[in-house]
Amino acid sequence: MKVSTGYKKPPMLVVLAGGLGSRLAPITICEKSSQKISGTRIYNSNAFPKPLLPLGGMIPLMQPLIDTIKSECEIDRTAMVLMYMPEDFRQYYGNSVEYFWDHQVERNVNLDTAGCILEGWNSDIRGSLDIPANYIIPSGDIRAKINTREMYDLHVKNNALATIALAPVQWHEVGRFGTVVREGDIRDINTDRFSLYLGQKFSRILEFKEKTPHSPSNLNNASIYIISKRLFDLIVDDVDFLIDDSFPHRPNEIKLSEGRRKRLGVFSSYLKGEGLIKKGQVNPNFSDWGRHIFPDIIERPQIYGQQEANDPEGLYGFVFDGLWSDDGTKLALWRSNMELLAGMGGVFGNSDFSWWPKPENIIKGNNGLPVWYGNNVKISKSSTLLGPTIIGDNVTIEDNSIVASSVIGSGWTIAYGSEITSSALYPDRKFLGLVADNRHLEYSVKNKQIYGSLIGSGFPKNGSVFLVPNSGAKFSFSDGIARIEKGVIVATDSMLIIDGFIQ
Template sequence: MEAILLVGGQGTRLRPLTISTPKPLLPTAGVPLLEHQLTRARDAGVTRIVFATSYRAEMFTEAFGDGTRLGLEIVYVTEDEPLGTAGAIRNASAALTCADDSPVLILNGDILSGHDISAQIAAHEKDDAAVTLHLTLVDDARRYGSVPTSPDDRVLDFVEKSPNPPTNQVNAGCYVFRRSVIDSIPAGRVVSVEYETFPGLLAKGETICGYVEAAYWLDVGTPAAFVKGVTDLVLGALASPVLTANEHGVLLLDNATVAPTARVGGGTAVGAGASIGADARVESSVLFDGAVIEPGARVIRSVVGAGARVCSAAVLEDCVIGDGATVGPGNELLNGARVWPNVALPATAIRFSPE
């Protein structure tokens, strides 16, 4: 079976982490974010994946090559101008090799999901649907596109970000398309699946089904969501074929060091060659390769970029520190503060919060 993986976005909400690295390639519990999806798709029977790339496209080839390492065949199609979700799918379809009536799995590169891909594909084939959407359940659907369905799982409507959503079933961004439906999407222009493709199919009487499963699902679009995704993987709240949950709540990668008196936990991932000094506290955080947390520093629910340094007595809560940056002694950064790559904050006792 073939799949298309959408990885063209710039990840602006995750800056400065995405200035030099596309969001789908950010280190996520020891591997690129995408690798968790790729291995789950492979285990569901996908053998060939077309990457729909745009931003820093060459980095995906460097990371995954032809896919052999993961037991997949990977090919790449790059869009020169943003084409929207459906437009990107249509553009990437030029590299598909399957027949018109074959199912094609569509994945989004910024999602972590534990739903049963095989069951979604089976439901699609059983219903002979044009498209089958994974629908997840949320407490508050106002921020999402809600998708009401009939008792036999037929999609009735698509309601985008309504103050009064008709259901708490929302579009989770994983689709199974019939190949011929992809080929019917207009080529060479911007097309939205949510606003054009799906409503158009409904209007023509095509069968669109919803596969509803309330498994783990997370849109990794913000620093807080990224931290949650990593810590959930480390703690085992989301199972991944490439990771074993750590009962102590910490993932230490190659040559990472933690001083005996440091307190580290909450699903923290400590990158290769990173170090945590004596009496430091690191909780529910992500340290990229080579990051340094000096003695007595405190890092809570934050991301510290590759080679960055958090000096003694500094405090970070809900922050992002870019690659190679330095947070000098005594700084207190709170509530979403972000430090750009290679910036050095001098020693200070000033408290900084963007709020």
């Protein structure tokens, strides 16, 4: 099916995959970014960058959304914006990605969410003859089931300058997200909240609230954007504009004369000329989509409004009701694996999640519920499997062991007498084709009971462990050995257990 728009070229996909995943530490903490707890240096020798964490033990968190966008919108050009562990993305995606933009790594500087894209676009795309008119920009660390084709067609039909995907969130969580108020949404006079938005999928955004618990709306910025080339052109550098002096100054503006101001761009020539930023650095007051640029579009139509008849203009919101989740914490990551098994999940817990890829082989567990399993799996007849459960490639489940409602990543051995319940055991990096140093790790458990746990790597061969102080966990050190009093254990060379119990 061809793109049903007037544009001759399909949009370009630009994936934001540079996050540190600090809330997931130590799952995501590699040796280069090691931390210290009570004087002990810690890191995970099986660390993954957050977008490549294999949800369900086999598919990177970012992959299904990327595949959906490329298929629905017939995209043949992809760029990835990188910062943390960039070599893993290059190794995993190879030639399927046209550009890996890791200027932040090369310069050891944070270009923020807009600057990191604009730097790559400015150097590789802007001056070319084959320049796309629109760019679909998803975050690489979310789960989402969204019709991006519908979103893109509405973006083009309405000649939008930018479109944000919006997903409702729980009211008590609005402070964690950027939220919006749209044209046509109705405020409930009893609660003073905008909540009557269903049926209005695409509408102009009137207000943008960046992470405030007092937002009148629960329409969350779902971190999937469609940005027109014109917006890139308008924000990359400074813009002079006319405005009545009665309008208050924004932090990113300077007065030129009566009724004239300069809005400073992401890579502001004015700030560079004044020596306030160096070449290649971003304007700190105008470098983030949610905090700076989207509010500026709303508040400064003098800049972003139509200058010519066909100019894209306006910030729009596309509401979708499919699954959406930000799996940025250890608890959320554990929960996402449990939701995958249940086939339902998301912010409200009632969105279909049966579509996530699973191993092709399937049997009924001892309780009659499905057990999906990969290739070269060995299961003892005296073991017990309780579905729903996912078992990756090259897994061995030995005598008298029990696996119940869990995800067992590729390469693990569940040895004699072990019981794994409501847990997720992550595979070694090598099963994603990534360089792995697993000299210190054994992907095997024996005579252990593990319940409600997220296990980010194999166990260290020397058996030394330390405790991550998470969710009230307590620990003490003596002679370099952690004494576990309550909570969670992890290995000196590798993360083991996060938010769980082991006996």
